[in-house]
Amino acid sequence: MKLPKKERQSRLKQKIFENPFVTDDDLAKQFNVSVQTIRLDRMELSIPELRERIKSVAEKTFEDEVRSLPIDEIIGEIIDIELDESAISIFDVKDEHVFQRNGIARGHHLFAQANSLAVAVIDDELALTASSQLQFYKPVQLGERVVAKAKVSSKDQRRTTVEVQSYVGQTLVFKGDFNMYRSTTQLKGDE
Amino acid sequence: MKLPKKERQSRLKQKIFENPFVTDDDLAKQFNVSVQTIRLDRMELSIPELRERIKSVAEKTFEDEVRSLPIDEIIGEIIDIELDESAISIFDVKDEHVFQRNGIARGHHLFAQANSLAVAVIDDELALTASSQLQFYKPVQLGERVVAKAKVSSKDQRRTTVEVQSYVGQTLVFKGDFNMYRSTTQLKGDE
DNA sequence: CTACTATTAGTACCTAGTGCTAGTAGCGGG
DNA sequence: CCCGCTACTAGCACTAGGTACTAATAGTAG
Numbered sequence A, B: 001m002k003l004p005k006k007e008r009q010s011r012l013k014q015k016i017f018e019n020p021f022v023t024d025d026d027l028a029k030q031f032n033v034s035v036q037t038i039r040l041d042r043m044e045l046s047i048p049e050l051r052e053r054i055k056s057v058a059e060k061t062f063e064d065e066v067r068s069l070p071i072d073e074i075i076g077e078i079i080d081i082e083l084d085e086s087a088i089s090i091f092d093v094k095d096e097h098v099f100q101r102n103g104i105a106r107g108h109h110l111f112a113q114a115n116s117l118a119v120a121v122i123d124d125e126l127a128l129t130a131s132s133q134l135q136f137y138k139p140v141q142l143g144e145r146v147v148a149k150a151k152v153s154s155k156d157q158r159r160t161t162v163e164v165q166s167y168v169g170q171t172l173v174f175k176g177d178f179n180m181y182r183s184t185t186q187l188k189g190d191e
Numbered sequence C: 001c002t003a004c005t006a007t008t009a010g011t012a013c014c015t016a017g018t019g020c021t022a023g024t025a026g027c028g029g030g
Numbered sequence D: 001c002c003c004g005c006t007a008c009t010a011g012c013a014c015t016a017g018g019t020a021c022t023a024a025t026a027g028t029a030g
Helices: A004-017 A025-032 A037-047 A052-064 A107-121 B005-017 B024-031 B035-045 B050-068 B107-121
Strands: A079-084 A086-092 A129-134 A145-155 A159-168 A172-181 B079-083 B086-091 B128-136 B146-154 B159-168 B171-181
Touching: A052 B024, A052 B050, A079 A107, A086 A107, A086 B035, A107 A129, A107 A145, A107 A159, A107 A172, A107 B107, A145 A172, B005 B024, B005 B035, B024 B035, B024 B146, B079 B107, B086 B107, B107 B128, B107 B146, B107 B159, B107 B171, B146 B171
Parallel strands: none
Antiparallel strands: A079 A086, A086 A145, A129 A172, A129 B128, A145 A159, A159 A172, B079 B086, B086 B146, B128 B171, B146 B159, B159 B171
8 A cells, every 4th residue: 555665755746846735744644654754755855844835935926026017827937018018028948848859949838928928018908819920930949048029019999919029049039920909808819 | 112003004014015924023023012912913904924925925826837837748639640631639728728817718728739739740750830820710718628620731841831720619719820840850940 | 980992911722843762563684 | 583774653842923812001081
């Protein structure tokens, strides 16, 4: 019934990573061992206690000044924004964003960063992407930092056009033209 | 030296808003009153204790984080594939795919499903998206099942064009034309 | 003087731990 | 068969940052 130590510890690590809000007691019950064993495991794995874990998660958000902006659903970190004008975000390419076999960032992450930024820059209750044209100029590699710059290029009653250009260093790697619906009533289009 | 009650309470509120990580003890020293007074004030103002405050901040971040990450797995489930010909995948729209405020699926998930499918249908070691044109016809709602159908429409030495159409029931909700690079050598383009 | 508010003090209890000591169960080697 | 080792368990004292409650005191208004 009980797992070997190594197995338990690696699962423990995973569990806590997935849900840092879990107590030692919960874990002890899940793994069918004593609380003490869980604590020994945490020591060995250098995993801090529940409250410290929660605190560090909270500190991360809190330190981000951008948290006050209505940006709770953004891919990448917004570092500058002028509503209905322009915005800049950065996105660090990590393991989970790339193809395992060649370390190239998957396209939808670049799209997601650009599209989120296009949504964020629009100063309206609702912003949905109606259509877009994308160009992927150069593969982005693991570890690179993508800087996306959005500019509102035109605006009428219902629609706004946002141009997003993403760079790695000085190199243009991606460009997207987003045609966005605005306003409070949703008719067509997505996001 | 000591402030009147009302004044102290409004400053207390402000202090805690600015820095939710402050303890009652700290506050008591700052306002030069007893810890009990601070606690009575918090009760009257319905401000939760330190740990609860930290926890709620952490929960907010954590939910945002897990929301932006799971774009990684192969998006949608491939239910039929004929290499270099066509493919079909399904994608169920869940909580984590939609905007909280209106339950509409975020565009990059539809893009990700379509783009993954375009990559999958190509019978080559490497397939990267060079460019694409997207149309979002209708918002997709939480709980809906999106069926994406990919068709290879043209093919030459280096490039393949894949048309993907996504449906909810009989309704076309999304269309994407993907211009893909193939082969083992990577030159330009992403994914 | 009494009533009332604001404040302070102190106690028991809570959670989710740390840090420590001690004991046991199972296994391999000599 | 005992020795030593690892893994696990158990218990106790203590901690922070509280809750919930009772009681006492100071000041002020009627």
